[in-house]
Amino acid sequence: MVDFRQVNYSRTTLTELMVPAYANFGGKIHGGILLSLMDKVAYACASKHAGNYCVTVAVENVDFLQPVEVGEMVSMYASVNYVGTSSMVIGIKVIAENFKVGTVKHTNTSYFTMVAKENGVPTKVPGLILETKEDIKRFLEAIKRKELKSSYKSELQKARIALLVDSENTLLKNERCRIELS
Numbered sequence: 001m002v003d004f005r006q007v008n009y010s011r012t013t014l015t016e017l018m019v020p021a022y023a024n025f026g027g028k029i030h031g032g033i034l035l036s037l038m039d040k041v042a043y044a045c046a047s048k049h050a051g052n053y054c055v056t057v058a059v060e061n062v063d064f065l066q067p068v069e070v071g072e073m074v075s076m077y078a079s080v081n082y083v084g085t086s087s088m089v090i091g092i093k094v095i096a097e098n099f100k101v102g103t104v105k106h107t108n109t110s111y112f113t114m115v116a117k118e119n120g121v122p123t124k125v126p127g128l129i130l131e132t133k134e135d136i137k138r139f140l141e142a143i144k145r146k147e148l149k150s151s152y153k154s155e156l157q158k159a160r161i162a163l164l165v166d167s168e169n170t171l172l173k174n175e176r177c178r179i180e181l182s
């Protein structure tokens with residue numbers, strides 16, 4: 001295995017035409033279709049960097065900002081933003097192009113954590129050579145997101161414990177629900 005690889009080595013683009021079979025009942029493209037394509041491009045990018053089989057472990061920041069229409073050409077731009085020991089964070093920018101009206105929409109940027117495996121267990125991946133300021137920024141942002149995720153998890157755990165002892169009547173006072181315990 002090589003010790004380090006450049007970001008450019010595994011940079012991957014996946015482009016696909018949005019056909020009618022991908023549409024939901026409202027005529028827009030199913031979010032699940034886009035997620036599946038994102039998973040594919042994340043896999044291709046991660047496995048190229050790792051030189052190994054990879055699995056998807058976590059998906060962050062999936063907010064579809066604008067709908068994608070049938071007939072649009074969707075491109076997913078993926079690159080390795082961060083590497084740990086066996087894990088990699090793949091940043092994916094999704095763009096939808098409408099050739100008829102000449103628009104280009106940025107629908108979302110999401111982050112897939114992938115882990116390289118060999119014989120069913122996590123295996124070390126090459127380090128990342130950061131060649132531009134953008135590479136460095138993305139690597140640092142991934143570290144920050146990791147820290148925030150970890151503190152979010154522990155805060156949520158504390159909140160769960162607090163919810164058990166709090167009175168549901170005060171917490172749910174302004175919510176659109178009604179308690180009907182049987």
Ligand SMILES: CC(C)(COP(=O)(O)OP(=O)(O)OC[C@H]1O[C@@H](n2cnc3c(N)ncnc32)[C@H](O)[C@@H]1OP(=O)(O)O)[C@@H](O)C(=O)NCCC(=O)NCCS
Pocket residue numbers: 055056057058083084085086087088113115122
């Ligand atoms: C995720 C998985 C590989 C962890 O395996 P494990 O034996 O517990 O190994 P570790 O705890 O050493 O974790 C391996 C790496 O995954 C990372 N990881 C584990 N859970 C994670 C999570 N929820 N979010 C982000 N990273 C995570 C660890 O930080 C570690 O990274 P590092 O090696 O860079 O430090 C294992 O649980 C697995 O295979 N899950 C199923 C994945 C899958 O099938 N995906 C397809 C979806 S159906």
